[in-house]
Amino acid sequence: MANESSARSGRGRRFGGRVLDALPAVGAGVLALAAWELFVPITGVKSYLLPPAHSVVAEAITDASDRFLPASWITLQEVLIGFVIGCGLGILLGILLSISPPVERAVMPVIAGVRAMPALVVAPLFVIWYGFTLTPKVLVAAFVCFFPALVNTTAGLTITPEAERQLFRSLGAGPLQMYTKLRLPAALPYIFIGAKNAVVLSVIGAIVGEWVGGGGGIGRMMIDSVTSNRTERLMAAVGYSAAMAISLFLLVSAIERLSLRWYFLSRGTRSGANAAVRG
Numbered sequence: 001m002a003n004e005s006s007a008r009s010g011r012g013r014r015f016g017g018r019v020l021d022a023l024p025a026v027g028a029g030v031l032a033l034a035a036w037e038l039f040v041p042i043t044g045v046k047s048y049l050l051p052p053a054h055s056v057v058a059e060a061i062t063d064a065s066d067r068f069l070p071a072s073w074i075t076l077q078e079v080l081i082g083f084v085i086g087c088g089l090g091i092l093l094g095i096l097l098s099i100s101p102p103v104e105r106a107v108m109p110v111i112a113g114v115r116a117m118p119a120l121v122v123a124p125l126f127v128i129w130y131g132f133t134l135t136p137k138v139l140v141a142a143f144v145c146f147f148p149a150l151v152n153t154t155a156g157l158t159i160t161p162e163a164e165r166q167l168f169r170s171l172g173a174g175p176l177q178m179y180t181k182l183r184l185p186a187a188l189p190y191i192f193i194g195a196k197n198a199v200v201l202s203v204i205g206a207i208v209g210e211w212v213g214g215g216g217g218i219g220r221m222m223i224d225s226v227t228s229n230r231t232e233r234l235m236a237a238v239g240y241s242a243a244m245a246i247s248l249f250l251l252v253s254a255i256e257r258l259s260l261r262w263y264f265l266s267r268g269t270r271s272g273a274n275a276a277v278r279g
Contacts, residue, residue, distance in 0.1 A: 033053045033057075034053075036052070036053040037052055037053040037054060040052045040053075047231070048229065048231050049231070050231075051231050051232045051235065055232050056232050056235045056236050056239065057236075058232075059232040059233055059235075059236045060236035060239055060240065063233070063236070067221065067233075068218075068221075068236065068237070068240050070216070071216055071217050071218050071220070071221050071237075071240075072217075072218055072240050072244060074215065074216050074217040074218075075203070075206050075207065075210065075217035075218045075219065075241070075244065076244060077134075078134065078137040078138050078141055078206040078209065078210075078217065079141055079199075079202045079203050079205075079206045079244070079248070080202075081138045081141070081142075082137070082138045082139070082140070082141020082142040082143075082145060082202050082205060082206060083141065083142075083145050083198060083199050083202040083248075085138065085142040085145075086141065086142030086143065086144070086145025086146040086149065086198065086202065087145045087146070087149040087194070087195055087198045087199075088149075089142070089146055089149075090145065090146040090147065090148070090149025090150035090151075090153060090194065090198070091149050091150075091153045091191060091194075093150055093153075094149065094150045094151075094152075094153025094154040094157065094191075095153065095157065095184075097150075097154050098153075098154055098157035098158055098183070099179075101158075104154065104158075108154075111147070111150065115147045119140055119143060119144055119204070119205055119208045119209075120208055120211075120212070122140065122143055123136065123140045123208055123209050123211070123212040123213065124212050126139045126140060126209070126213070127212055127213045132213050132214050132215070133213075134215070136209050136212070136213040137205075137206050137209030137210055137213055137215065137217070138206075138209075139209070140205040140206065140208055140209035141202040141203075141205035141206040141209065142202075142205070143205060144198075144201040144202065144204060144205035145198035145199070145201055145202045145205065146198075148194045148197040148198045148201065149191070149194040149195060149198050150194075151194065152190045152191060152193050152194030152197075153187065153190065153191050153194060155190055156186065156187030156188070156189065156190025156191055157183050157184070157187045159186075160182060160183045160186050160187075164182060164186075165178065165182065168181070168182050188259070188260055188263070189256075189260060189263055192252070192255075192256040192259075192260065195252050195256075196249055196252050196253060196256070199245075199248045199249060199251075199252050200245045200248070200249055202248075203241055203244055203245040203248070204245075206219065207219035207222070207241060210223075211223055218237050218240055218241050218244075221233070221237045222234055222237045222238070225237060
């Protein structure tokens with residue numbers, strides 16, 4: 001009974017801690033909506049330029065089942081497929097480049113040059129090559145995901161402290177053990193940083209792909225709202241895309257916390273302290 005009570009108490013503390021962590025963000029969002037609602041009547045700005053917050057929220061709720069949720073589902077599929085492909089390839093190439101520093105020095109400038117190409121430039125090329133299908137949107141999402149995953153993976157695998165490497169060598173660790181037992185675990189926090197950046201960018205990439213390649217997603221709804229002068233619908237669509245990006249970011253962050261409990265516990269930061277309390 002004592003163990004069950006202790007477990008319930010621990011779960012209660014963890015839940016309460018998560019609620020407390022979320023309060024600042026929720027409070028900031030409520031204040032932003034209140035300021036927006038007050039700004040429109042005080043300044044007298046035209047509603048077609050900036051509709052009041054309540055009309056945008058009403059649009060988002062009223063048309064949720066007919067328009068926004070189906071469009072969000074289409075965009076979400078593009079985002080998830082693009083994220084898995086782009087982030088996966090970025091991590092894989094980062095691992096390969098970290099094995100050979102000369103190859104890394106030769107390849108990274110080329111990758112940096114490709115990275116300089118905006119998504120709006122590559123999206124029409126993908127549409128020309130693959131037509132008005134799901135593929136161009138997925139490829140644009142993968143394109144923008146690839147680079148943060150690659151850069152952070154490569155950085156994480158190349159900054160292992162020399163003292164730790166020498167310790168592993170003194171214990172008789174071979175190159176494979178050095179890589180799998182030391183370098184790769186040490187790089188996981190950096191890989192997750194790249195994944196969190198990539199998952200947010202994947203939403204942007206999918207929407208840009210929809211702007212160029214059509215379809216029925218959130219991006220296409222934005223274009224239609226502009227052409228029909230429906231500012232409330234446009235801003236509601238922006239809100240749905242932001243909610244999608246925030247939700248996916250929080251999901252990856254939750255996976256990070258579950259996978260890297262040892263990392264947060266070892267840090268002398270607030271996150272580490274919270275993890276220790278909740279664990």
